[in-house]
Amino acid sequence: MLEFYEPQADFGTPESDSETMITLSIDGVNVTVPEGSSVMRAASESGIKIPRLCATDSLKSFGSCRICLVEIEGRRGFPASCTTTVEEGMEVKTQSDDIGKLRRNVMELYISDHPLDCLTCPTNGDCELQDTAGEVGLRSVRYGFEGDNHLVAEKDESNPYFTFDPSKCIVCSRCVRACEETQGTFALTIDGRGFESKVSAGQDEAFMDSDCVSCGACVDACPTATLTEKSIIDAGKPEHSVVTTCAYCGVGCSFKAEMKGNEVVRMTPYKDGKANEGHACVKGRFAFGYATHKDRITVPMIRDSIDDPWQEVSWEEAVSFTAKRFKEIQANHGRTSIGAISSSRCTNEEVYLVQKMVRTGFGNNNIDTCARVCHSPTGFGLKTTLGESAGTQTFASVAKADVIIVMGANPTEAHPVFGSRLKRRLREGAKLIVIDPRQIELVSAPHIRSDYHLPVRPGTNVTVLNALAHVIVSEGLQAHDYIAERCDTEEFSKWTKFISDERHSPEETEQFSGVPALDLRAAARLYAQGGNGAIFYGLGVTEHSQGSTAVMAIANLAMLTGNIGREGVGVNPLRGQNNVQGSCDMGSFPHELPGYRHISSKETRHLFEGEWGVTLDPEPGLRIPNMFDAAIDGEFRGLYCQGEDIAQSDPNTQHVEAALTALECLVVQDIFLNETAKFAHVFLPGASFLEKDGTFTNAERRISRVRKAMPPLSGKADWEGTMALANALGCNFQYGHPSEIMDEIARLTPTFNGVSYKKLDQLGSIQWPCNDHTPAGTPVMHVDEFVRGKGFFAITEYVPTEERANRKFPLLLTTGRILSQYNVGAQTRRTSNSQWHDEDTLEIHPHDAEERGISHGDWVGIQSRVGETVLHADVTSRVKPGVVYTTFHHPVSGANVITTDNSDWATNCPEYKVTAVQISKVTAPSSWQARQKSFNAKQQDLLAKARQ
Amino acid sequence: MSTSKIDRLVKMINQISLNMSSNGSQEQVSVEVSEHLTKFWSPPMKSLISDYADDENIGLTPISRMAVTHLAALQSLK
Numbered sequence A: 001m002l003e004f005y006e007p008q009a010d011f012g013t014p015e016s017d018s019e020t021m022i023t024l025s026i027d028g029v030n031v032t033v034p035e036g037s038s039v040m041r042a043a044s045e046s047g048i049k050i051p052r053l054c055a056t057d058s059l060k061s062f063g064s065c066r067i068c069l070v071e072i073e074g075r076r077g078f079p080a081s082c083t084t085t086v087e088e089g090m091e092v093k094t095q096s097d098d099i100g101k102l103r104r105n106v107m108e109l110y111i112s113d114h115p116l117d118c119l120t121c122p123t124n125g126d127c128e129l130q131d132t133a134g135e136v137g138l139r140s141v142r143y144g145f146e147g148d149n150h151l152v153a154e155k156d157e158s159n160p161y162f163t164f165d166p167s168k169c170i171v172c173s174r175c176v177r178a179c180e181e182t183q184g185t186f187a188l189t190i191d192g193r194g195f196e197s198k199v200s201a202g203q204d205e206a207f208m209d210s211d212c213v214s215c216g217a218c219v220d221a222c223p224t225a226t227l228t229e230k231s232i233i234d235a236g237k238p239e240h241s242v243v244t245t246c247a248y249c250g251v252g253c254s255f256k257a258e259m260k261g262n263e264v265v266r267m268t269p270y271k272d273g274k275a276n277e278g279h280a281c282v283k284g285r286f287a288f289g290y291a292t293h294k295d296r297i298t299v300p301m302i303r304d305s306i307d308d309p310w311q312e313v314s315w316e317e318a319v320s321f322t323a324k325r326f327k328e329i330q331a332n333h334g335r336t337s338i339g340a341i342s343s344s345r346c347t348n349e350e351v352y353l354v355q356k357m358v359r360t361g362f363g364n365n366n367i368d369t370c371a372r373v374c375h376s377p378t379g380f381g382l383k384t385t386l387g388e389s390a391g392t393q394t395f396a397s398v399a400k401a402d403v404i405i406v407m408g409a410n411p412t413e414a415h416p417v418f419g420s421r422l423k424r425r426l427r428e429g430a431k432l433i434v435i436d437p438r439q440i441e442l443v444s445a446p447h448i449r450s451d452y453h454l455p456v457r458p459g460t461n462v463t464v465l466n467a468l469a470h471v472i473v474s475e476g477l478q479a480h481d482y483i484a485e486r487c488d489t490e491e492f493s494k495w496t497k498f499i500s501d502e503r504h505s506p507e508e509t510e511q512f513s514g515v516p517a518l519d520l521r522a523a524a525r526l527y528a529q530g531g532n533g534a535i536f537y538g539l540g541v542t543e544h545s546q547g548s549t550a551v552m553a554i555a556n557l558a559m560l561t562g563n564i565g566r567e568g569v570g571v572n573p574l575r576g577q578n579n580v581q582g583s584c585d586m587g588s589f590p591h592e593l594p595g596y597r598h599i600s601s602k603e604t605r606h607l608f609e610g611e612w613g614v615t616l617d618p619e620p621g622l623r624i625p626n627m628f629d630a631a632i633d634g635e636f637r638g639l640y641c642q643g644e645d646i647a648q649s650d651p652n653t654q655h656v657e658a659a660l661t662a663l664e665c666l667v668v669q670d671i672f673l674n675e676t677a678k679f680a681h682v683f684l685p686g687a688s689f690l691e692k693d694g695t696f697t698n699a700e701r702r703i704s705r706v707r708k709a710m711p712p713l714s715g716k717a718d719w720e721g722t723m724a725l726a727n728a729l730g731c732n733f734q735y736g737h738p739s740e741i742m743d744e745i746a747r748l749t750p751t752f753n754g755v756s757y758k759k760l761d762q763l764g765s766i767q768w769p770c771n772d773h774t775p776a777g778t779p780v781m782h783v784d785e786f787v788r789g790k791g792f793f794a795i796t797e798y799v800p801t802e803e804r805a806n807r808k809f810p811l812l813l814t815t816g817r818i819l820s821q822y823n824v825g826a827q828t829r830r831t832s833n834s835q836w837h838d839e840d841t842l843e844i845h846p847h848d849a850e851e852r853g854i855s856h857g858d859w860v861g862i863q864s865r866v867g868e869t870v871l872h873a874d875v876t877s878r879v880k881p882g883v884v885y886t887t888f889h890h891p892v893s894g895a896n897v898i899t900t901d902n903s904d905w906a907t908n909c910p911e912y913k914v915t916a917v918q919i920s921k922v923t924a925p926s927s928w929q930a931r932q933k934s935f936n937a938k939q940q941d942l943l944a945k946a947r948q
Numbered sequence B: 001m002s003t004s005k006i007d008r009l010v011k012m013i014n015q016i017s018l019n020m021s022s023n024g025s026q027e028q029v030s031v032e033v034s035e036h037l038t039k040f041w042s043p044p045m046k047s048l049i050s051d052y053a054d055d056e057n058i059g060l061t062p063i064s065r066m067a068v069t070h071l072a073a074l075q076s077l078k
Helices: A039-045 A097-112 A128-136 A174-183 A217-221 A230-235 A282-286 A315-333 A348-362 A376-385 A395-400 A416-427 A461-474 A480-486 A489-500 A506-513 A517-529 A547-560 A580-585 A602-612 A624-632 A653-662 A718-728 A738-748 A757-763 A846-851 A927-947 B003-023 B026-040 B043-051 B062-077
Strands: A002-004 A021-026 A029-034 A091-093 A162-164 A188-191 A198-201 A227-229 A240-245 A254-260 A263-269 A338-342 A367-369 A403-407 A431-435 A452-454 A533-537 A570-573 A638-642 A665-670 A682-685 A694-697 A702-706 A765-767 A811-816 A841-844 A859-863 A868-875 A883-887 A915-921
Touching: A021 A039, A029 A039, A039 A091, A097 A128, A162 A230, A174 A188, A174 A217, A174 A416, A217 A227, A227 A230, A230 A263, A240 A702, A263 A282, A282 A416, A315 A338, A315 A638, A315 A665, A315 A682, A315 A718, A338 A348, A338 A624, A348 A367, A348 A580, A348 A602, A348 A638, A348 A694, A348 A718, A348 A738, A376 A547, A376 A570, A395 A416, A395 A533, A403 A416, A403 A517, A431 A517, A452 A517, A461 A489, A461 A506, A461 A517, A461 A547, A480 A489, A480 A547, A506 A517, A533 A547, A547 A570, A580 A694, A602 A738, A624 A653, A638 A718, A665 A718, A682 A718, A694 A738, A702 A757, A757 A765, A841 A846, A841 A859, A846 A868, A868 A927, B003 B026, B003 B043, B003 B062, B026 B043, B026 B062, B043 B062
Parallel strands: A021 A091, A338 A367, A338 A638, A403 A431, A403 A533, A431 A452, A533 A570, A638 A665, A665 A682, A811 A883, A841 A868
Antiparallel strands: A002 A240, A021 A029, A162 A227, A188 A198, A240 A254, A254 A263, A694 A702, A702 A765, A811 A915, A841 A883, A859 A868, A859 A915
């Protein structure tokens, strides 16, 4: 879908969702639009553009610029078309001599205080002020340019991605309103009155010093060059664009990659993208520079030992070197001695191909994916209770929620575009219950305050969820009819007996969770009785030794209150990476074929065997932690790792490093020499999302196209590299384009039967299941019945983690993310986002800090039962006493040196969120950090030798 | 077979058993645990733990022992 560059269509004011239609006449033409539409919107929809400056269709109409005046039969004066709603039979004139004169007069005033530097202005040719001056026919400015003006106002260039040039500002308030309405941050304001009015960030601060989160909504909204991307100032206007999908978090925002030749000059949030509807965050909007960073490796490399320098080779040589090594390993150590790890950052087609290569080329099921370490409990828990391993809603559904539970998630940091939607609904009056050890932003933000914050002690989520259910059952607040009709009543009776036990009462669980019983009871009543109840949860639920139990407890709560199967409700896992849902859908787990069908099913195997022409192993393969253990035991010797940095992201780093070191052949396919690649024998250069075609599936099950905006820097997209390796191993993969891979997926997977690139192009995106029953996809799941038939209330016994705080390790460490960085930071650390977060720090409560003589900024040692690392202290009451917190975006931080091997009982998802630690003031890095520094320097040197 | 290897498996099974412990009688739970192992464990893991089905000294809880016995029976049928 390559298009010549055009700004996205703007209808002036938002669309009305009324089903009542109104017919009016505009310039003599009858127009029918939904009730509540503005006259401006009605005109735009009928192809008549009314000139405007302060109006844009992403914001409520404001009526300040006085350019969009019209005449309406029977009304006095010249009403603003943006603030006037349509009425039946209304007769509107958008053009007349009087209107033209008024518009020119207003325009003249604007232009009298605007620099006339259009030819050298960065938005020349892409400026609404310029366009409007042309539309109203402005030919002269009678007032001259000598009077008081703002032309020498100082430019703010503090933000790394955009400039603020007040000399070009027309004070239309679009940026201020975008910050409020679209983003919900309220960082901007109009300071002063009359002539002194000006846009101001915070308390008249520089943008970088204000609360601005750099989402870019103000830049998108600005009709002049006041707020302009630095990339556009540097490169000029784009000449074509490609609609694609963001490669950061699981929101899956749609973007226009705006190009000059093969260079991306701007990423603009796509208004027709249903996940984001024209909004973005600092990562997707601005942090794309990593794709062409100097650290990119674009030539395949091989070496015999990790102590040898890399040798640059052709793709053919690298592939044949790998195939030979893998074949030798299998010949010497057996068919199951090799395996692969696929990535949630890669496309559906790529992860499908990796698992197909493992199952057909390796001849085993040793395929796992990074979802193992994040949302595998979601797959297990939701499949068990509801029958499908996926969230139940669309993001837009939150607009109809009345009570929202956010548990173990921090949407404004980790899923910011959804966070903005959520905030909008909260400002409209929805109630909020936050269950989190930390005081996340949603607990208290501008115009938002959670009704209940239940500050759960890490590791005790299940007690809180059980207690919520206990209150609902014991007070008779459950949805009796819904349960009787939709759920397995026999199992429900068993579960009711279980949950009614006094040990689950809030008064009993308080001793474990630290959550006050009264607050918990009130929160339970609110969720059960407050109307549409929606639960959003994240890794703070899944990454525990009881992660699967907690997911099932969440599903229980939703079924108990009848909150599944319609808009505004549901169970919504917020996926960390862009394609977590998709990688799970595509059969990346060692026990499942695509579509979550167990490998032991003869019928399913036969289906795939027929298509693939091989006999499949009916037994599950190794999970990632099993692979590490088997590598250390000498039974697992070859690993193909695509797009994942397990050496940084997986727990107990020293154990992972020992496993990687034990491998005879580690193949890493990535865009950078990541931490894992430093242990590799083969490096296959990966392609960024801008360099390939494919699809991603976001947290709402929405399949969206990824479209190639530039050729792969290495000459091959990732799927082509995998295909070459598979064929070298004896497979016969013959795909000319990823659409052919999707066609195969659709043939073999009932929930994808109706999916094709053609349909994706037609519909924009599709939420699976998409098949003959639901040809346009399924926005809301489990509408009439659950996928498994009757909803299953699982028994959710609380089993405390073995990771206990004691005198030696008295504090509990939990981990998370921040807005500007993403996952292991491989992408965002190579952008200006590091200006916001150039190191991981340790958040510690003032009481705990004082006890240890720690001040803000001190170096502190963090010691757990498995390792030690050193970070700077951030003394803050965001964490409660007894809990410390850090992020894991920088390799040198070694956050995972201290996390343990503990894992979820059902899925082995690591328990990142609970590590008992001791903190002490130190003066030097840890021994691991010293070793990491030295190892890194050596590996960088070996890389440099290859590149010389 | 290294001790740590069997210890790891024992720890995993005991954890599964404990988390399923309220699902029903010991017999029911042990069957569910063995089904879980059948469904999610790789053949070498199943085979190794089955070899220890009669060993009372490896640290299996009663439910886990029963589960391993069920699993070993299933394994022997293959």
